Amino acid sequence: MERQLELWFTENQTEDVALGLRIQGILHQEQTKYQNLAVLDTVAYGRMLVLDGAVQTTERDEFAYHEMITHVPLQAHPRPRRIAIVGGGDGGAVREILKDPAVEKVVLIEIDEAVTRVAQRFLPSIASGLGDPRVEIRFEDGIQHMQEHKSAYDVVIIDSTDPVGPASGLFQRPFYQSVYEALADDGIMVAQTESPFLEKEILQSAVEAVRAVFPRVYVYLGVVPTYPSGLWSFTLGSKKYDPTVPQRRPLSGPTRYYNFDLHTAAFTLPNFVRDLIAG
């Protein structure tokens, strides 16, 4: 009787909930200056980037996350020419942003150079836009970058890891204040703000902090199967525009999750989420 080696990756999404994914191999593993980084080959979701044991992105479901964190704030803005991404070193957000014909410049501010290097090598379908001439990659601290730029961006996207380790400062009011100042007078920011089912305190405190800085604050939702609970929140701060109505600029490439009707529908919240963030 032949028996094959059975290998599973397990993420403890909380102390009491785990996601298990069968893997076919470990493609890469290293301890970077900031975190443990691995690329695993899963059967169900293709190649997967893991940071400090937490799933960051997989080839098969990353489209949902990357399309929703980019096209919603961009289509909410009539002329999003200059875009900054804090985090997002895998390149998925960059790839989506480049589909918007209004975009002239994308600045990717990733603290950990290893993330980008590994994504370019092992996740080419995600990192595909990083060589585009409109893209500038800066391996530096996003907090400091925002503090040092004023009125420099039309849209800032905070595509961070969970608020532990290198990303903890990205979920706090002083950072949102510097993002506000780094934006033009009609600028928009969006941040990934975790699961309303499993990490409701993170969402609540992020919304409260963004409300202390931006005049208009909205939460919208998407579904990412490999993230805890599947339901994922994004918190958007706008200086001027109502973000719930997309500008409907045609994109230069297809999307698999985002469309203009879904843009508006994503802001329609289940009661328990609406109640969580009630001001």
Add this chain to the structure above:
Amino acid sequence: MERQLELWFTENQTEDVALGLRIQGILHQEQTKYQNLAVLDTVAYGRMLVLDGAVQTTERDEFAYHEMITHVPLQAHPRPRRIAIVGGGDGGAVREILKDPAVEKVVLIEIDEAVTRVAQRFLPSIASGLGDPRVEIRFEDGIQHMQEHKSAYDVVIIDSTDPVGPASGLFQRPFYQSVYEALADDGIMVAQTESPFLEKEILQSAVEAVRAVFPRVYVYLGVVPTYPSGLWSFTLGSKKYDPTVPQRRPLSGPTRYYNFDLHTAAFTLPNFVRDLIAG
């Protein structure tokens, strides 16, 4: 050094994806005439009903599923007086249906009496409506019941297990044909049709089968964290009414997921789901 026993329940949602939940105890376990039935006490999601190893419902996230499988078809109908549920022996769908003031009669057709008996004992917050005078519980085969009733119901809800074991016949065209005939001339049916991410063939074949029978067929989505991928589909067949616009009848009790705006938004599909079911 004191070390506590660490117990986890694991559901292999597919061959390659698993959900793990830490448990505090096994409250009940039995082999019924139809399936293996257990009630586990989970730390993250409270008490949980498990059939043949698959999560059916948990105290903490059942509201999302039960509200969406009931209020959407009911609010799509101007006078839903007579309702049938096929499956749903835990009582969660009954509890929600009873919040609609238009409802006069709910017939629950559950093949496995043990499910209802165990829910009444261990899941009282879910089974709470089963003693209501408007409710008739019949422990019999839903397929046969539909074949034997003509023009008897305004809404039929197919709240089944996965299409293996006792529920396999519920995902097929002959059953949908008998449901069509069991409905009044302006009747509506809805069925749970699995995850568009992980079980797309089930959704596709169910939609195809319902389209062969009903003149108007729609898919809508909800999020249930303990179900595979979190994203869950419901396939609705309507003889007359456009189900995307709710009647906005005030309910007699609160909902934690459903609201009238979300009713319409739930029919707005991500591109990959829209493409899956393109006729």
